Amino acid sequence: MGFCEGIKKALKCNVGIYDLKGKILYGFNTNFRYTDDVLYSNNSTYIRCGEMIVSADCLLSQDAVNLIRMILSLEQEKEAATFMQPLEYILKNDISYESLIGRYEGYTVLYIKCREDVEDILFNIYSGYDVELVKDDDGIYLIKKFEDIENEANSIINGIGDERGINIIIGSGRMVKDKYTIKHSSQDAKLSAVFAEKLGFKNGYFVYDKMVIYEVINSLDIGELEKLYDEIYRGFFDVIRDRELINTAEEFLKRDLNISEAARRLYIHRNTLLYRIEKIKSLTGLDIKSFEEAMIFKFLLIIYRLKSK
Numbered sequence: 411m412g413f414c415e416g417i418k419k420a421l422k423c424n425v426g427i428y429d430l431k432g433k434i435l436y437g438f439n440t441n442f443r444y445t446d447d448v449l450y451s452n453n454s455t456y457i458r459c460g461e462m463i464v465s466a467d468c469l470l471s472q473d474a475v476n477l478i479r480m481i482l483s484l485e486q487e488k489e490a491a492t493f494m495q496p497l498e499y500i501l502k503n504d505i506s507y508e509s510l511i512g513r514y515e516g517y518t519v520l521y522i523k524c525r526e527d528v529e530d531i532l533f534n535i536y537s538g539y540d541v542e543l544v545k546d547d548d549g550i551y552l553i554k555k556f557e558d559i560e561n562e563a564n565s566i567i568n569g570i571g572d573e574r575g576i577n578i579i580i581g582s583g584r585m586v587k588d589k590y591t592i593k594h595s596s597q598d599a600k601l602s603a604v605f606a607e608k609l610g611f612k613n614g615y616f617v618y619d620k621m622v623i624y625e626v627i628n629s630l631d632i633g634e635l636e637k638l639y640d641e642i643y644r645g646f647f648d649v650i651r652d653r654e655l656i657n658t659a660e661e662f663l664k665r666d667l668n669i670s671e672a673a674r675r676l677y678i679h680r681n682t683l684l685y686r687i688e689k690i691k692s693l694t695g696l697d698i699k700s701f702e703e704a705m706i707f708k709f710l711l712i713i714y715r716l717k718s719k
Contacts, residue, residue: 413482414438423468427482430461440465448475459483498544501551501596510591516555517592520563521581521599523549523607528570528578535569549603551596563615577613579603584618601625609715627713645693646710658686659698663708667699 414437417425424438432442442456442465443449449456450469457464457475459482470478500510522528529550532543536554544551556562559582567578581602583595598618605624606616649655658676662683665672673680690707691697698704 417466417478417481421466421468421470421474423466423470425478426465428463428465430463432463435462438467440467497542497553497592500593501544502546505593507589507591507593510593511589514553514586514592516585516587517553517595518556518559518585519583519592519595519599520552520554520559520566521549521583521596521603522552522566523579523581523603524570524576526574526576528574528576531570531573532566535566549600551599553592553596560615560617567613567615571613579606579611579613580615581606581621582615582617605716609712624712624716627709627716645695646714648693649690650711650714655686655690655693658683659690659707660711662687662698663704667701667704669699 414425414427417423418438424440426437426440426442427435428442429435430444432444434442441452441454442463443451443454444463445456445458447458453467453469455466455468455470455475457466457470457478459479462482464478464482466478497514499505522532529543529545532550532552536543536552540554542551542553544553552566563580563582567580570576570578581599581604583598583602584590586592586595602616602618602621605621606614609624649659658672661676662669662672665675669680669683673683676683687698694707696703696707698707
């Protein structure tokens with residue numbers, strides 16, 4: 411709350427706000443004395459304002475006391491209005507994070523993205539449960555206290571997939587706690603889903619904590635990235651344009667560089683896989699059988715996909 415700092419600047423004294431039992435709520439710990447109105451003691455002023463006591467380490471005039479009561483009343487009305495705002499308004503509008511601290515503790519936000527409106531299915535799944543659904547132009551926020559969030563997200567993906575035959579991307583924020591608010595969780599959930607889609611994923615559950623590196627990559631300067639491709643990895647785009655090679659590379663990376671498993675998944679002989687890997691090396695200079703060089707290739711692929719959308 412900026413109230414205490416503002417009063418300090420205006421009246422040249424420290425101000426603290428306490429509850430009626432003497433617990434400091436905001437501002438400076440200036441000492442506490444209970445009063446039902448206004449009390450002057452030891453060169454300090456104590457003012458009753460509703461369910462709070464304002465303590466100032468100076469003697470204030472009646473005009474100053476009235477001003478403090480008026481400003482604090484307006485602050486409380488503003489906070490009360492914010493508290494009464496529905497969750498949909500909070501998620502879609504510019505609400506201060508500070509005003510949301512302490513609300514929705516223990517809840518987590520999922521963001522569900524797919525090509526069809528699945529709100530009716532979600533309403534049926536969660537009928538009778540403590541769940542809120544909020545739609546925006548791109549998807550649906552699902553807000554709930556989860557026991558096993560990954561398992562529940564995958565159940566949604568599988569359930570909707572089986573019923574409608576469509577792909578579902580679900581992004582997840584973190585659980586609301588301390589200064590991490592419901593707005594933080596909703597923004598992180600949507601960002602996770604958006605980045606997953608940009609990276610070419612069609613289906614799956616994606617957690618913000620594991621996706622944050624993509625946000626960093628997405629902020630990189632496009633000019634520097636073009637230089638990286640043009641001067642160092644010139645043949646990278648030849649691999650991208652060759653569907654056979656890029657599919658091979660992606661499957662090989664997905665199978666943790668396991669040649670036999672990747673070949674089996676691609677329905678090709680392992681020698682065919684090795685031939686394609688060598689071709690990738692001849693084009694880019696990167697031997698993706700090496701873990702370090704495979705990670706460089708994956709990094710380049712991530713950058714390309716984020717920047718080409």
